[in-house]
Amino acid sequence: MAITVTLVLVICLGILFVLANANQTNMIVDFVMDIGRWLTTPFQNLFWMQNRDQAVLVNWGIAAVVYLFVGSALARLARR
Template sequence: MSPYRTGSPQAGRIIAIVADVMALILGLWILMYLLDANRANDFVQFVHDAARWLAGWSHDLFTFDEEWARVVCGYGLAAVVYLFIGHAVAGRMYRRH
């Protein structure tokens, strides 16, 4: 066994699933926003709060005139980054074992 091996296929799978769930929450908020979901609904509020927390670093990163474009780009960028990084890390863990 090589001393440079780290991680495991199970850990890689977990990282990929977490990245997928994060991107799903962000994508769900984008969809709810575009479909004008009722923000007084508890589930909609939960998804919005979770997405806002996940995309805190990319929220209002863009200054488009249209609010829908800012939401799609800001939250969409966060979703893509989480998917890319999460699956890249997971892929490296799969290959190392």
């Protein structure tokens, strides 16, 4: 479950960086965004919107929910 929470936090932090217009050239922001882009690759352009911030919020948000759901289910199965 700790791995799932970490992945979801990285995705949520990436969403926050996009919405706050964080400096993309900053090493920390760049690192988090690279990981977030990789984790959300299957969800890219799931919903197309003209506003980039809204697209990231919706698509990455769906990815975070899916990761949380699947990770919770796997953790529950592992506890059995």
